Amino acid sequence: MPDYTLTANTPLNGFSRDFPGVSINEVNDRAIVSIVAPRDGEKELIKALKKSYDIELPNAGVLSVSAQDNAVLFCMAQDQYFLMFDYTGNTATTVVHSYLNDTAYLTDQSDSYVMIRVSGANSRCLLERICPLDIHPTAFPVRAVARTIMEHLGTTIIHEGDDNFLLLSARSSAYSFLEAIETSAKNTS
Amino acid sequence: MIINHPLLGPRDASEFVYKGDASLIERPDWQADNAAELFHDYLYLRDNPAGEHQELWYHEQGDRSWLVVTRNTLTHDITNVELARDAVLAKQAKKSGRGEK
Numbered sequence: 505m506p507d508y509t510l511t512a513n514t515p516l517n518g519f520s521r522d523f524p525g526v527s528i529n530e531v532n533d534r535a536i537v538s539i540v541a542p543r544d545g546e547k548e549l550i551k552a553l554k555k556s557y558d559i560e561l562p563n564a565g566v567l568s569v570s571a572q573d574n575a576v577l578f579c580m581a582q583d584q585y586f587l588m589f590d591y592t593g594n595t596a597t598t599v600v601h602s603y604l605n606d607t608a609y610l611t612d613q614s615d616s617y618v619m620i621r622v623s624g625a626n627s628r629c630l631l632e633r634i635c636p637l638d639i640h641p642t643a644f645p646v647r648a649v650a651r652t653i654m655e656h657l658g659t660t661i662i663h664e665g666d667d668n669f670l671l672l673s674a675r676s677s678a679y680s681f682l683e684a685i686e687t688s689a690k691n692t693s
Numbered sequence: 694m695i696i697n698h699p700l701l702g703p704r705d706a707s708e709f710v711y712k713g714d715a716s717l718i719e720r721p722d723w724q725a726d727n728a729a730e731l732f733h734d735y736l737y738l739r740d741n742p743a744g745e746h747q748e749l750w751y752h753e754q755g756d757r758s759w760l761v762v763t764r765n766t767l768t769h770d771i772t773n774v775e776l777a778r779d780a781v782l783a784k785q786a787k788k789s790g791r792g793e794k
Contacts, residue, residue: 564700564701564756565700565701579756580756580757581756581757581758582700582756582757582758582776582778636705636707636708650701651754651755651756652704652708652754652755653707653708653754658754
């Protein structure tokens, strides 16, 4: 046996920085599990989600929100959903499987993404420089979710609360993504 | 150019990738007697219309859906956008409907 142990780093080593009117924080206490219903198995999945998380399968662009583990469910593609919930361990699918059993195909996506929260009164001002979507609350209200590009990087943007946005992007380009956000913060503060 | 996605609403064309003529959906039957000829036509022959054209677009930086977009090649006007899956299912339903008659 080796006499050392490995400790996993987060994509941005717990980055956190405040600018005037806006805070940028890496989120490390949430897991992401991809959920896909087996062919002709959607009804069973809907039942299991209702029973365990008390949520419906969401339409594209809207979060389903559950009190169970503060989970949110959103549509990432046709017939594919992401469940994001409070969890810091290494086996997120076991948690979801304990609720949904075999009603869905599950894939742990937690380590594939960097999650960055942009919050504060100037958050929309920061994001409007890099996000091609209209994120004014009238067009993109709280609980809205969309996948788009920011600085050429694929990004999922979630409107978590007033002046509070969560951004998901590929872990492999996490620092490039952060640079885009920080640059926009500097330009707008 | 803006593509009005059937599920997600208007999105900038930069989120999409052009994938070719929508006729690519209709892949020939590889067991047909004249399969070689059909595949030759499928692979190499394209219409090049000056005007309305049906084409495949992939929403790579979005929901990864495949779309059939009807676009005017002279004006870039987009007159119709539908999910490729819906377009295929509609065609299959039409075919099976004809088969029953």
